[in-house]
Amino acid sequence: MRLKRLFFLCITLCLLTSCVDSTQLEKLGIIHTRGVDISEEKPSELETTLIIFQFNAQTDMVSKTLSGTGHTIKEAREQANNKSSFALTPGQIRLELYGKEIAQKGIINYLNTLTRDAKVSDTMLLAISDTTAKEILQVGQSDTTMDIGQFLHGLIRQEGLEDSIPEVALHDFTHIYFDVGQDPFLPVITMDDDAPQLAALGIFRGDKYVGDITLDEALLLNMTQKHVGFAPLELEIPRAPLEKYLGDTEPIDPDSENMYVRIGIKGETTSKLTDPEQLGFRSKVDIDVDLHEASEEVVIKDEKVAKVIEEELGKAIKKKYETLFKKVQELNADPIGYGRLYRIKNNNKLTTEEWREKFPEITVDFQVDVNLVHFGTIQ
Amino acid sequence: MKKAKRKATNSFFPIKAEKLKQTLEDQFENSTDLSFSIFEHSGQKLAVFYLSYQVNSERIENMLLKTLLDSQKEWTVETILNEVPLNTGQKMDKLEELLTNLINGHVFVYVEGEKQVVSYLMLNIEQRSLTKAETESVVIGPQVAFTESLVTNLNILRWRMRSPDLVFEKIMLGKRTPKEARLIYLKSVANETDVNTMRQRLQDLEVDEVEDANVLMQYVEDSSLTIFPQFYSTELPDRASYAINKGRIGVIVENSPAAILAPTTFFSFFESTEDLYMRWNAGSFLRILRFISMFISVMLTPMYVASVTFHYELIPTQLLISIGQSRANVPFPPIFEALLLELLIELLREAGARLPTKVGQTIGIVGGVVVGTAAVQAGITSNILIIFITISALASFTAPSYLMGTSIRVLRFPMIILAGILGIMGIVFGISFLIIHLLRLTSLGRPYLTPIYPFRMVDLNKVLIRFPQQFQGKRFLSFRPKDRVRFNKKKAHEKKDIDE
Incomplete structure (x- = not known):
């Protein structure tokens, strides 16, 4: 009896499904x-x-x-x-x-x-x-x-x-x-x-x-979206503060006041609404940095050098962030997502149109904290 | 009372020697194998008869005839039993009993005029010697396999397990041609319900003949309609003794080189005794490999058919290109292509199994290399499918149990058809059907999928991963053995080395 029922079930199943459309490769x-x-x-x-x-x-x-x-x-x-x-x-x-x-x-x-x-x-x-x-x-x-x-x-x-x-x-x-x-x-x-x-x-x-x-700015934008792991970036920093630590190699362009370093960045940028009335935001850039290569030889003997480099890198990154922010504010587009932070603080009451009006007014304070972890890494 | 007894004995014996000869020859249709000789000795007539192919004729001449004829005594039943130097002497007086024993290799001596006949068991069984296991061959560990002789098999088992607890219960099977079987278990360990169930199933069996242990297994299994074997049939004595030691029940049958082990779980068909002999990590690796291969063997070809026929979006781009290029030449739909090749592999396997070893190897080469390459070049099949089919065929051969391996190979065909008709849906349907079916199966009343379902944490250390030996102190609790503990874990691990 059970077998009969099972057989019946199988037959109905086969008949009722009809043919599935086949898409042969x-x-x-x-x-x-x-x-x-x-x-x-x-x-x-x-x-x-x-x-x-x-x-x-x-x-x-x-x-x-x-x-x-x-x-x-x-x-x-x-x-x-x-x-x-x-x-x-x-x-x-x-x-x-x-x-x-x-x-x-x-x-x-x-x-x-x-x-x-x-x-x-x-x-x-x-x-x-x-x-x-x-x-x-x-x-x-x-x-x-x-x-x-x-x-x-x-x-x-x-x-x-x-x-x-x-x-x-x-x-x-x-x-x-x-x-x-x-x-x-x-x-x-x-x-x-x-x-x-x-x-x-x-x-x-x-x-x-x-x-x-630019693609460099794209990396900075990416850091506001997620935690990046040692993404490569080339930065321009002034020579003057590092002058006494530089080796005596000849730079390509001796007249230039700047030198270039290629670093790997690991970390992220977290933003926060600090002043809801004045639309003030603070973005904290917290990164670990690998120093891969420099356009001139930097003789690293003690922590003082690291301090100087960290400081200069921080200044450069901050400048880059400010340029990026200015650019997107002019376009009146908010890829970083400050509007979302505002909306969360504002009980989810925000329309896209409102944010289009408010976005050109906002101010962002970028705080960069660079921590040089490795130098001489080969990549 | 006395009268009745006399009447019974009077029915056949005493009898004239010539008359006895006539009766027996009538029974055996004048068979020339019946050797019946009458000796005149000290005025007595001694009849000695036996079936010539069943007995050891050298022993008859040396032990029996020499003693009987050299002495000048008058022989009676009692004196023969007392003086012939053989210890299997028996008296009997019924014709039926006499005939049965005659077939079973007894030699009879009848002194004319006596009321009973004396018989000696001098059975001479032709048997092969012990050989290595063929179907369940192992790399390390004991190599010897069971033979067709029940006595030899009992001897091997007793040799492996010298415990007075070990019981060999005799049960006769088959009504027309009775065959001896033994129910084997450890009295202090095996679950009594299981033993009773098995005993009852064997005793209640009403068939005229049991051909082999594998046939007996099908008679007494829980469900005979399923494709999955529910008892393990093994030719390895170490596997049998291992299982019996853990509280399972074994059955061996005369004339069969296989021992039945019950109850059995689905997973034990993928366990090999080798897993125990190897170090635990290597053993576990091999065991997991076998589970994965079973999965691959059932799923790989159906997945190929389903994805090429219906779900091209599932295939990674690079693979898609190579599959597509190799499929471009093939004039058949994937389902036919796959069935064709699977059939080819089964043909090769079957031909290889039937042919003598030397020719079998040639078939492997012809089939694998020549037909495979030619089929691809002729555009009958794609070479990617050949790889998949070969992998799944190889995977199905990793199951230590040949019965289970065959079941899995057969399962592939309905799965391929389902995949070819309904795609992934078909595969899901097939797998669900299989899982539900497996969940419903029992082996000697014990769930087939234990310890996964019903779940038993303590037993998992013996199933999926084989833990180190010192953690194996408990028997397989899902089968409810009488004695749960094999050894104390702490004592087993104690080291009494002397530090120097």
């Missing part, structure tokens, strides 16, 4: 990288450039570039699909690149389908191009020996792993975007001598691309 064109631009011919339409993997017995070439236009991303994909014998699917998409023009108009609409699709990984990366996405992907594809999609993905990923730039995965962007009191950021890819490279970090106001900060 070799019949798919697997989209790896997608570039999104405003179409040049039809300004009301989107143009997508797709780098796909397709597996064909006749050729060893795995990756291929396709493009299509449409008013929506999906329509553009459909258009591109007309040029391919494989079914294009976005399940393996690892990088989406936006053209400068479209990024300035806002990109949140295009992220919508990505975030809702369960097959798309939330850890996929986003980036913007300083020209059009199409140019970077097409020129890159023909010039680099490597597949451009994987190349760009590796490039951004590597910088992220080194903590040089903040995390720029899809979920980071949407998280920051929907969090009142902070603005998102994405890396900017540029074309230099027909080779794509990471140029800067693009700052967004809401979902609109408004300006850039």
Whole structure:
């Protein structure tokens, strides 16, 4: 009896499930990288450039570039699909690149389908191009020996792993975007001598691309977001205070009043709302530093030298933070997230519009505490 | 009363020697194997008869006939028993008893006119000598295996466990061709309920013949429909004695080189006695390796089929490219490709097992190298799948129990089909089904998945990781042995070295 029931159950199970849509690997064109631009011919339409993997017995070439236009991303994909014998699917998409023009108009609409699709990984990366996405992907594809999609993905990923730039995965962007009191950021890819490279970090106001900060500043921004572990940074410090500790090597430029040190930074920047009325903030930069290399030989014999170096590094970092802050305040975008601190103190009552009005008024006091832990580390 | 007894004895004996010969020859259909000789001795007729292939004829001539014929005495039943220098002498007077014993290798002496017949057991069993274990071969530790002879097997076991506690209970199995079996346990350790259950199952067995211990196992198991064996059948005496020492019950059957061990958990099918002989850390490593291999063996090919057919987004990009490139040439859907290759591996295994050793190796090379390479070049299968299939086949052979290894290999096929039809959902369904099934299984009434479920912390040190010996002072408590403690942990660890 029990066996009969079990048999019946199995049969119903098989019949009722019907057939699951199969997506066999070799019949798919697997989209790896997608570039999104405003179409040049039809300004009301989107143009997508797709780098796909397709597996064909006749050729060893795995990756291929396709493009299509449409008013929506999906329509553009459909258009591109007309040029391919494989079914294009976005399940393996690892990088989406936006053209400068479209990024300035806002990109949140295009992220919508990505975030809702369960097959798309939330850890996929986003980036913007300083020209059009199409140019970077097409020129890159023909010039680099490597597949451009994987190349760009590796490039951004590597910088992220080194903590040089903040995390720029899809979920980071949407998280920051929907969090009142902070603005998102994405890396900017540029074309230099027909080779794509990471140029800067693009700052967004809401979902609109408004300006850039340099990669050095990106590290400082990253420190406000998380604890970084020995990320590399080159700093300019004045020679004068260190004069008596310098060895007698000849610098490249003897007339310069400054020297350069390359350090590894470990630590984070924690911010605090100190004066809710006057919108005064204090950001405390607490870092351990490895001294990797200096442009001139520094003879380190006792702790006094370390003290001097720490002091000079602190001054330099503070200056850099102040420049960064000034820059983003001018853009009226808050990537560091002071608005969030304000919102928390303010019983969660803050709208994005209110913060746009308040943000240019705020003042931040940067306090830098440098602790030189190692010198002569080889990296 | 006296009259009744007389009547019974009168029924067959005394009888004329010629008449007896005639009766026996009728019984054995004039078989030439029945040796029946009549000696005239001091006016008496002595009949000596036996089945020639069952007895040791040298001993008959030297011990029995020499004594009987050299002396000038008059022989009676009593004098024969007293004077023949053999200690297995028996008197009997019934024909049925006589026939049974004749088959079992007795030699009979009948003095014409006597009311009883004298018999001596002179069984001569042809048997092979002790050899190394073949199906459960081990690298270190005792190598000897059970043989087909019950007496030899009992002898080996007694040699390993010289304890008066050890019981060999005799139980006859099979109605038409009875076979002797022994229920083996340690009286002071084994759980009485388990012993009674096993004894009852053996005694209640109503079959005409028990072919082998592995067949007996299927008769007396808790559930005969499942694919998983619930008793352990081993050919290693050290494994049997280890289990019996821990309070389990063993059954050995005449003519079978396997001992049944019960109750058994699912996990003990992945334990080898070698784990004990090795140092605890190496032993634990190997044991964990075997659990992982079992998992790999069931899951690897289905996972490949599911991800290539339905879930391409799960595969890491680099791997995706190499899988895709190798799949590009293959004209079949992944499920057929996988079933084809799995079938090929099973074919190779089966052919290798059936063929003589020397040819078997050739089959391995032909199958593995030639067919594998050719299949990839011909574009019938992808080389990545060949790697996966080979790994999972290898993994399935790590199970120390051949029965369990085979079960796991068979399980792969429904899993592959489920994965090919329903993808990951199918695999999840299959695994859930298996887990529920395993949870419901029992071995001699004891839960099959213990000590994981029902959970027993104290027993875990013997199952997943084998702890050092001094922590193994308690027996496997899930089986409720009578005596829980093997040794005192503190005393076992005491060192009485003399420091110099």
